[in-house]
Amino acid sequence: MQIVLIIVSILIVALVLLQSSKAEGASNIISGGNDALFQNRKERGGELFITRLTGVLGAAFIILCIILN
Secondary structure (H helix, E strand, C coil): CHHHHHHHHHHHHHHHHHCCCCCCCHHHHHHCCCCCCCCCCCCCCHHHHHHHHHHHHHHHHHHHHHHHC
16 A cells, blocks of 8 residues: 555656646746736646646545555
């Protein structure tokens, strides 16, 4: 069971690194260029799949931690 937890953890890290950044740049936020900060951006295709898979793996991680504890 611990091996499954390690595999899920590695997959979560990989998927989070694959996700695209929501902010265009931190310098825009600090300097006041927030015109596109709350712009509605929909995820499509691969981005949507990666986001949903990250959520599912996150839930699996929490459940596995509770079971192993």
